Amino acid sequence: MAMSVSGWAAGGYVALVGTLAALGGLTQNGRFYLGAIALTLPTGLLALAAVYLARGLLTGIGGLFTETRLxxxxxxxxLTTAGIVVNTLLFTAAAVATVLLVEHFVRRRRLSRGA
Structure with a gap:
């Protein structure tokens, strides 16, 4: 089955956001995270909040078993590795959610124009 141009664009968009999030963690450079947030608005704001929640959970639960500070x-x-993985997953999920929202609104607009 051939993938449409919009499907390739959506896949590229999700890959770009995931790459930005991973680079943000690997380089510890907030600009990459800012790019991921900006590209995924409004779902990126939810991902940002989830990043802080996940950090607290990782530190809290991990602290039961090992040190959380050197x-x-x-x-x-x-903790650094887990944070990078979780952040990348959260922003990638935000990108997928953004694609689904756009598809929903496009479909809805087509239906309203056709009726």
Whole structure:
């Protein structure tokens, strides 16, 4: 089955957002996260809130089993890695949700024009 141009564009958009989120975590550069948030508005705001919730859960639950701070004050590798993975998943999910919202509104507009 051939994929339409809009399908390829949607896939590229989701990949771009996921890449930006991953780069934000890997480089610890907030500009990449800002790009992911901006590209996924309004769902990116929900993803941003979920990032902070996930960080608290990771720290709280992980803190039951191991240290959440190294002696020099840095985060341990497990927390950094988990944070990057969770943030990337959340922003990628926000991009998918944005695509679904746009498809819904386009379909709704076509139906209202045809009626």
């Amino acid at each position: 002696p020099d004050g840095d985060d341990p590798a497990w």
